[in-house]
Amino acid sequence: MQHKETARWAYYWLKDFNWTDTMAQYGNFTFNLILLLILGYLFNFLIRKILITSFGKLVRKTKTVFDDFLFKNNALTHLTHLITLLFYRSMLPYLLIDFPALRDESIILLDLASIIISIWFIRSVLRSLRDFLRTLNSFKDKPIESYIQVVMIFIWLFGGIIIFSLLTGKSVWQFLTALGALSAIILLIFKDTILGFVASIQVAVNDTVRIGDWITMEKYGADGDVIEINLSSVKIRNFDKTITSIPTYYLISDSFKNWRGMSVSGGRRIKRAVNIKTNSIRFLSSEDIADLKNIQLIAPYLDEKSKEIEQYNKQYNINKSQIVNGRNLTNIGVFRRYIELYLANHPKINHEMIAMVRQLPPTAQGTPLEVYAFSADKVWLNYEGIVSDLFDHILAALPYFKLEVYELPSSSIMEKNEKNNFVPPQNQS
Incomplete structure (x- = not known):
């Protein structure tokens, strides 16, 4: 009072x-x-x-x-x-x-x-x-944001129920009873949220994607690092610094490529081919072999292989009046072995992983000679430098083996050929 x-x-x-x-x-x-x-x-x-x-x-x-x-x-x-x-x-x-x-x-x-x-x-x-x-x-690397959002949804829902109860004077239980009757509509409204929540749990449990992973989803134009995983979307910072948002549910309903396996492995794959001009491929004469022996890296191989081939041809009495008879060395075969030896001695190639040079089926654009190996450095900038240096050397070494790279003729070359092949009409009397 x-x-x-x-x-x-x-x-x-x-x-x-x-x-x-x-x-x-x-x-x-x-x-x-x-x-x-x-x-x-x-x-x-x-x-x-x-x-x-x-x-x-x-x-x-x-x-x-x-x-x-x-x-x-x-x-x-x-x-x-x-x-x-x-x-x-x-x-x-x-x-x-x-x-x-x-x-x-x-x-x-x-x-x-x-x-x-x-x-x-x-x-x-x-x-x-x-x-x-x-x-x-x-x-x-865990999708913590998703779990925080789920908790906040329940907190806002609980707060909304209390607010509704205060405004209407109805008890909380009456509101929950009405909410149960509208559960189908609620499920429809929160369908994306529920799917995102389920996807977040599956992604975390199955360790499909982590924050920091490099993933590629070509269908949605995503190619970069995952910077956020939340209840509704996954944000990816592409290498051109743009941001792509993909619904979280698509991580379990759609296909994508995760490069984490490469990141945690011992190397990053190099898989690139040089198209050799097919008509530059030929057998090596004794003079060619003698000349190639000046290349230090390939000299021991040539000595060993030459003796092996000579012994074989003598054993089977091969007529060598024609070079095609019997066994012979080819410039592309020797060049392939040269690249293998070059990779084996390269300090930035992971020698514990597979490294090979293979010849692919000939095409209209020449005969592809493919390098398949793994660089020891997985950083993108360094990796591209290693690959570029490697193929700089390969392209520069081709002429020493009398090989040529296939190139489509340019317009100027075609015009020059047309002029050279042009025959003027004969004067008629």
Whole structure:
């Protein structure tokens, strides 16, 4: 009773100035409202000063980084706002002591605001937990964002139920009963969210994709590193620095290529061919072999192979008046062996993985000679440099083996040939 009389201090004061009863009540409300706003501001300032300043000092002293993320994500700011709202709610009955109908409605509004601020506070704590887990090696590549979003969906749903209950005056159980009847519609509305949640769990359990993986989905124009996996989408930073967003569900319903196997292996594959001009392929004469023996890398092979072929031809009494008879060395075969030896001595090729040079079926564009090996360096920039240097050498070495690269004739060459082959018409008498 004494508190109620204290809340009417302005009412009695205004009555002394002969204000009417109604005017004195409104005047009392106005003065109390101004006083409450000032007290609320001072209370919020004091709480924020105590909490944030004290917590800031604690953050600098502690070794854990979780409190740093709480500070960064404004969790304490939301907490001070929540405490201030509770302060307003406790003082509201005294502010509206002469307006009971307005008091009940104002309390409901403050309760609604408190629920929303509480959800924001919980969201800040969850975001801090997410940021903290990302600092741990065991969680860096996990889709933490998806799980945080799922928890937030349930928190917003629970908060929405309470808000609905406050606005309608219905109990929570009545709302849940009505919600059960509308479950089919709810499933339809949240279909993508549910599919994304299921996909996130399957991706995490099966370890299909991790944050940081290089994946390729040509159907959606994605070719780059996964930077985020959340409930609705997977974000991929392509190598041209664009961002592609793919629905999370597509990771389990569609096909894609994950290059993680290459990243964790011992090398990155080199698979590239040089098209040899077919009519430049020929048998090697003894003079050609003698000349090629000046190439240090291939000389031991030529000595060994020449003796083996000579012995074979003598054993079977091969007539060597024609070079095609019996066994012979070819320039493309010797060149293929040269590249194999070059790869075996290359310091940037992984020699523990397969390395070979193979001849592919001849085509209209020549005979492809393919290098299949693995570079020891998997970094894209370094890898491209290794491949370029390797094929620079291969292309430059071709003339030493009397081989040519197949090239489509240019327009200038075709015009030149036409002029050379042009025969002027004979004069007729």
